[in-house]
Amino acid sequence: MDFPDRAAVDDLIEPQPLPAFARVRYDPETARVADPVAAARAELDALDFDRLDAGATVAVAVGSRGIHRIDDIAEAVVESIRDRGFEPVVVPAMGSHGGATAAGQREVLESLGITEVRLDAPIDARMGTEELDSVTVGDTEMTVHVSTAALEADAVLAVNRVKAHTNYSGRVESGLTKMTVVGLGKQRGAKAFHSTAIQEGYVETLDAALPVVESALPLLGGLALVENFHEETAHVEAVPAGSFLDREPALLARAYDEMATLPVDDIDLLVVDELGKEISGAGMDTNVVGRYRVLNAPDPDEPAVKLLYARGLTEATKGNGAGIGLADLTRQAAIDQLDLEKTYANVLTSGSLAKAKLPVVAPDDEFALRTALTALGGYDPETVRVVWIANTQDLADLRVSAAVVDDLPDAAEVVARESLTFADGTASFEPESED
Secondary structure, eight states: HHHHHHHHTTTTSSSOOOEEEEEEOOOOOOOOOOSSHHHHHHHGGOOOGGEEEEEOOEEEEEOOOOOHHHHHHHHHHHHHHHHTTTEEEEEEOTTTTGGSSHHHHHHHHHTTTTTHHHHTTTTTOOOOOEEEEEEEEETTEEEEEEEHHHHHEEEEEEEOOBBBBBSSSSSSSSSSSHHHGGHHHHHHHHHHHHHHHHHHHHHHHHHHHHHHHHHHOOOEEEEEEEOOOOOOOEEEEEEETHHHHHHHHHHHHHHHHOOOOOSSSSEEEEESSSSSSTTTTTTHHHHHTOHHHHHHHHSSSSSEEEEEEEEEEEETTTTTTTTTOOSSSEEEEHHHHHHHHHHHHHHHOOOOOOOOOOOOEEEHHHHHHHHHHHHHOOOOTTTTTEESSOSSSSSEEEEEEEETTTTTTTTTEEEEEEEEEETEEEEEEEEEOOO
């Protein structure tokens, strides 16, 4: 599909006077684990490795992206398993990610720094699953699936971050439970789960499915990671098998207390430089942008963002643009990065179809900003509330329009005054002239 170039649309919307901007450093007080690798090694002592025979295979389930030092932590877990006299094998636990192929899931792990060479352990990325018992959730019957590679191991250890989910809020969201049920369900299990969860509720579906997986899988436990505002490790905890649903609510509460959020909630235009699966499962953290866009799940009350402009995709997402549908505007440069096969594999499995919708496509930044500011209605550069971020993971450095400055919290400091300029239609910020 061809989108209009600048010449075709340039006379449709008049140029707008731009607001003044301030560059802001945002640094809320937060917890931090000094050495998350050492903490991970120490926490593994809480799990019951004694029940395993010497030489037993232990499947290490990993795959969630955007986790601080996940490569170092995975390496430490594998080494600790080997030091105990067991044989580690890495099993990607990421549902349909990587285009729902074994090669794609290996590619995702490699992008995280997790390779067979580095870990000195095999990666079993087979997408095959075994059908377990069916469960009834509300009025829906669901067949539970689990990875064949995980079932063939003598024990399974899940490693994942506990965090707010991008589609819903509840007692249990992203974490060890979801990785065990959905991630290890591979594409077939993830598809069955999401189809049921959209209709009957995510927590209800996890509650029903986890006992079935636990009864079939030789689950040893999990290593739960909680991160702070700066996406650093704030807490590490080993959770034994059978305790996931009991322990995760408290870990989730801690994650909410520590999570990255924007410094203000009332925003006319949010500009996001890049989205990607390594940043969030939804490309952009829906709790940061205030948009779930999922059936039967109302959007968060805060922040209230009127318009969202997404400028592009990260290199690490490898074209998976799931989440671009959360935006109202994008630009041609982002469309050129899209791999629709990967994007569709993701959203068709999750059922979050809105996240793959294409927003209005502007030829460049200049026209996108012109369009957004006009669409706000009654635009005034002195009062418009614009927040501009690199991505929803890195919120420590951002820019805000002048009207937002007085509403910034104490943890936010203005470090420079800047002007928004364009070169060949591409936006950049320049120090404000002192003349």
